[in-house]
Amino acid sequence: METNSTTDQRAEVQDASKRYQTNTDHVEYVGMRVDGTPVVLNLTAHERLTPDRSLDLVRHSPAGFDWGYVGSGPAQLACALLLDYTDDESVAQQHYIQFRNEVISQLVCEGPADCWHLTGDDIETALAECEDHHTLTPDGGKPSLPANWSAVSREDRAVFQRRDIDHYVVLGDGSEEWLIILCAQGDRAYPAPLDHRTLPIENDPAPAVQELVAESNDLVEPQEDI
Known part of the structure; x- marks a missing residue:
């Protein structure tokens, strides 16, 4: 034809x-x-x-x-x-x-x-x-993450990215506390917050990051091939 x-x-x-x-x-x-x-x-x-x-x-x-x-x-x-x-x-x-x-x-x-x-x-x-921007936690390390998550570099904050859906955990520091947010992007113009934690700035934020990562995996079960 x-x-x-x-x-x-x-x-x-x-x-x-x-x-x-x-x-x-x-x-x-x-x-x-x-x-x-x-x-x-x-x-x-x-x-x-x-x-x-x-x-x-x-x-x-x-x-x-x-x-x-x-x-x-x-x-x-x-x-x-x-x-x-x-x-x-x-x-x-x-x-x-x-x-x-x-x-x-x-x-x-x-x-x-x-x-x-x-x-x-x-x-x-x-x-x-x-x-040029790769620090993920105050000591330059990163929390232990499930296989379907990874740490990515950002200029102004640390971001932990879910690989199978568009979920993020964003770690930002203010003057006196950590703000850790679980959010979903999809095709929205701006991320939609799903949950968050605040901690004194002297605390290690890694456990709170891990909690929100686990919450995301509970909300939407990871794909088997990830």
Whole structure:
């Protein structure tokens, strides 16, 4: 059966890739919407980026990517981009939340091509900023977490991220006490708080973090493959 290249999605993606070819020594990603579907291309590798590999690390949006806001689709794209660019699972898993918040949430399709671009230099700059902020507790360590949770870097606070759904535990310090919040993001513009703990600043916050992590796992049972 013949395929109409003006309506076939694969043909449109291939045409877009040809229009935005870049030097093969310069890594570049481009994102666009094809018939409303978010599509991300690795121009250097001449490949379409898919969530498949990143889903082995985190499962925020098995249905696909998105960008331009803070939510599940952008979280999956952030993890997939870092994994594809660095080929390092630990880097992708540790930094994708901050990368989503600082980079992916700001992407806008614009210009004559109605798309966004990210270069290797853009990603390197963002990773350098992520790696400058890695303290997770006052002593620089982190609490013991279940297998479906991991610690991630943030510039202004410590964040513990659930891998199978969009739950977070955020650890922030005020002038006199710790504020530890369990919240859910999903596709909301802002996280929804589920529970919280406050502690004197001289106390170790790790037990309270562990309590809220356990509460999240009780609310929604972890997937078996995590």
